[in-house]
Amino acid sequence: MNRQSKGFIPGFKDFQHVTVSVSNVDRALAFYRDLLGFPVLGRLYYPNQVGLVIDFLDIGNNGILEIFSFKVPTKTTEWIPDDLQLGMRHIAFKVHNVDATAARLKAAGVEFTLEPTDATGGVRIAFFKDPDGTLLEIIQGDLKYHIPGQAPLPTPPAGGAPAGSELCYDHVTLTVSDLDKALAFYQGILGFPVLGQLNMNDDRGFVITYLQFGNSVLELFSFARPTIYHTWNPDETVLGLKHIGMLVDDVFAVADRLKSAGVRIIYPPNHALGGVDTCFFADPDGNALELINGTCTYDE
Numbered sequence: 001m002n003r004q005s006k007g008f009i010p011g012f013k014d015f016q017h018v019t020v021s022v023s024n025v026d027r028a029l030a031f032y033r034d035l036l037g038f039p040v041l042g043r044l045y046y047p048n049q050v051g052l053v054i055d056f057l058d059i060g061n062n063g064i065l066e067i068f069s070f071k072v073p074t075k076t077t078e079w080i081p082d083d084l085q086l087g088m089r090h091i092a093f094k095v096h097n098v099d100a101t102a103a104r105l106k107a108a109g110v111e112f113t114l115e116p117t118d119a120t121g122g123v124r125i126a127f128f129k130d131p132d133g134t135l136l137e138i139i140q141g142d143l144k145y146h147i148p149g150q151a152p153l154p155t156p157p158a159g160g161a162p163a164g165s166e167l168c169y170d171h172v173t174l175t176v177s178d179l180d181k182a183l184a185f186y187q188g189i190l191g192f193p194v195l196g197q198l199n200m201n202d203d204r205g206f207v208i209t210y211l212q213f214g215n216s217v218l219e220l221f222s223f224a225r226p227t228i229y230h231t232w233n234p235d236e237t238v239l240g241l242k243h244i245g246m247l248v249d250d251v252f253a254v255a256d257r258l259k260s261a262g263v264r265i266i267y268p269p270n271h272a273l274g275g276v277d278t279c280f281f282a283d284p285d286g287n288a289l290e291l292i293n294g295t296c297t298y299d300e
Contacts, residue, residue, distance in 0.1 A: 003183070003187055003188065003194075004150050004193075005150065005153070005187055005191050005192060005193040005194070006191070007153060007191050008153060008190065008191040008192070008214075009189065009190050009191045009254065009257060009258075010253075010254075010257065011248045011249045011250055011253055011254040011257070012190070012191065012214070012246060012247075012248055012254070013156065013214070013246075013247040013248055013249060014062050014155060014156060014214035014215055014246070014247045015061075015062065015063055015213045015214040015215060015216045015244075015245075015246060015247070016062075016063070016064060016245040016246055016247035016290075016292055017056075017063065017064040017065065017066050017244070017245040017290075017292075018063070018064075018065060018066070018091055018172050018241065018243075018244050018245070019065075019066040019067075019068060019241070019242040019243050019244075019245070020065065020066070020067060020068065020091075020130070020132075020134050020240065020241055020242065021068040021069075021070075021074065021132075021236055021237065021238060021239050021240060021242055022067055022068065022069055022074075022130075022131070022132050022239065023069075023074045023131075023132050023239060024069070024131070025053065025055065025067065025069035027131045028055075028067050028069070028130070028131060028132070029055065029067070031130055031131050032057055032065060032067065032130070033057060035105070035108055035110070036093075036165060036167055037162060037164045037165025037166070037167065038057040038058055038059050038060075038065060038162055038165060038167075039057065039058045039162050039163075039164070040055055040056070040057055040058075041056040041057065041058055041064065041298070042055075042056050042296070042298025042299070042300065043055050043056070043298055043299055043300050044056075044273055044274050044296070044298060044299050045299050046273060049072075050070045050071065050072045050236060050237055051070050051071025051072060052068060052069075052070055052236060053068075053069045053070070053071075054066050054067065054068055055067040055069070056296070056298070058162045059093070059162070059167075059168075059169040060093075060158075060159065060160055060161040060162050060165065060167070060168035060169050061158045061159070061160065061161075061168050061169045061170070061215050061216055062156070062158045062159060062214070062215050062216075063169035063215075063216060064245075065091075065169075066245075068236055068242065070236070070237050072237060073237070074237045074238070074239050075235065075237050075238045075239065076238075076239065077132070077133060077134075077238065077239040077240040078230060078233060078238060078240065079133075079134075079135075079240045079241070080228070081113070081135075082228060083175055083206075083221055083223075084175065084204070084223060084225065084226075084227050084228045085175060085227070085228040085230050086174075086175050086176070086177055086227050086228065086229060086230045086231065086285050087174065087175060087230045087231065087232065087241075087285065087287055088172065088173070088174055088240075088241035088242075088244075088287065089135065089173040089174065089175055089221065089241075090127070090134075090135040090136060090137050090172075090173050090241075091134075091135075091136055091137070091169070091171075091172050091173075091241070092136070092137035092138070092139055092169075092170045092171045092172070092173065092219070093136070093137070093138055093139070093167035093168060093169055093170055094138075094139050094140070094161075094167070094168045094169075094170045095138045095139065095140055095166050095167055095168075096140065096166060097140060097166075098116045098124045098125065098126050098138050098139070098140040099116045099124075100166075101126075101138055101166055101167070102115070102116050102126045102128070102138065105128060110128050110129070111128060111129045112126060112127065112128045112129075113127045113128065113129065113135065114126055114127035120198055120200055120201070121143040121144055121145065121146075121198050122141060122142070122143065122144040123139050123140060123141040123142070123143055124139070124140040124141055125137055125138065125139050125140075126138050132239045132240070133239070133240070134239075134240050134241060138167065139170060143196065143198070143210070145195070145196025145197060145198060145210070146196075146197060146198050146199050147196060147197040147199070148195075148196045149193065149194035149195045149196045149197070149210070150193045150194065150195070151193075152193060152195065152212045153193055153212060155212075155214050155215050156214075156215070158215035169216060170216060170217060171210075171213075171216055171217035171218065171219045172213075172216075172218060172219070172241075172244055173219040173220075173221060174218070174219070174220055174221065174283075174285075174287060175220075175221040175222070175223075175227060176220050176221065176222050176227075176284070176285055177227050177284075177285055178222075178284070179207065179209065179220065179222035181284045182209075182220055182222070182283070182284060182285075183209070183220075184284075185263075185283050185284050186211055186218060186220070186283070187211060189258070189261045189263065192211040192212055192213055192218060193211065193212045194209060194210070194211055195210045195211065195212055195217070196209075196210050197209050197210070198210075204223045204224065204225040205223050205224020205225060206221070206222075206223055207221075207222050207223075208220070208221060208222075209222065213246075214246070214247075218244075231285065231286035231287075232282070232286050232287050232288045234266075234288075242288070243280070243287075243288040243289060243290055244287075244288075244289050244290070245289070245290040245291075245292050246289065246290070246291060246292070247292055247293065248291050248292070248293050249293060250277075250293060251269045251277035251278060251279050251291045251292065251293050252269045252277065252279075254279075254291050255268070255269045255279045255281070255291060258281055263281050263282070264281060264282040265279065265280070265281050265282075266280040266281055266282055266288060267279060267280040269291070274294075274296040274297050274298065275294055275295070275296065275297045276292055276293065276294035276295070276296050277291075277292070277293050277294055278290055278291065278292050279291040
């Protein structure tokens with residue numbers, strides 16, 4: 001918490017997307033598009049062995065949800081309902097009234113794992129699942145940190161919630177094995193400022209660290225107790241959260257900067273479908289992050 005971020009890594013522009021693999025795209029769209037109110041921006045078809053189709057949804061705050069679906073059967077999620085498990089844990093959305101949004105979703109048959117409750121940090125939250133069991137959170141209010149961090153860095157303006165939705169993208173959460181190593185990466189290399197921390201009243205030594213991720217937030221869970229090993233699986237057909245994408249001005253230049261800093265590149269920079277450039281790299285726990293630049297041209 002003593003380190004101050006002087007600025008995002010050169011070339012960084014904003015958070016861009018989070019990706020989820022689903023077993024049934026029609027059911028997923030009925031949930032994310034129709035029930036949660038996230039408009040579809042477009043669709044891409046990948047001519048690969050699994051018949052990947054990507055639907056791009058506007059989740060607000062300049063963010064996109066990428067829904068992966070396939071022509072082949074999907075595989076069971078590796079996610080378990082224990083926050084000690086490393087890797088991506090959930091996606092969270094701000095709402096004006098958690099209780100009202102939860103009541104509407106429950107009336108539609110959505111399964112909740114945590115009923116609306118007042119939480120540490122002065123916010124009200126609830127947790128629920130998508131049709132494949134991916135965990136989602138809704139939040140009301142602004143956090144009051146136990147340990148304040150630095151002021152946010154300036155970013156491009158964000159558009160707020162999509163028209164017709166009461167939900168607006170807020171953050172994505174990762175459990176990390178070593179907070180110091182995670183901060184050396186996310187704060188030290190990527191330049192994400194630490195906005196603050198919460199010390200949870202928890203016998204596991206649970207600490208939540210909040211970093212600015214452009215117009216959104218990266219939430220890191222860390223524990224004094226040993227974590228449960230899990231790492232990113234490159235098999236796209238495994239259900240659940242897959243990776244996080246960040247918008248940059250030049251994928252090739254930013255990838256070179258990351259390599260110079262000792263970051264492991266998973267898939268090197270390339271020209272991808274849709275007229276964009278992409279590159280995948282790994283954090284200290286092996287989680288996949290994507291660089292992307294350009295404006296995607298959709299197939300439909």
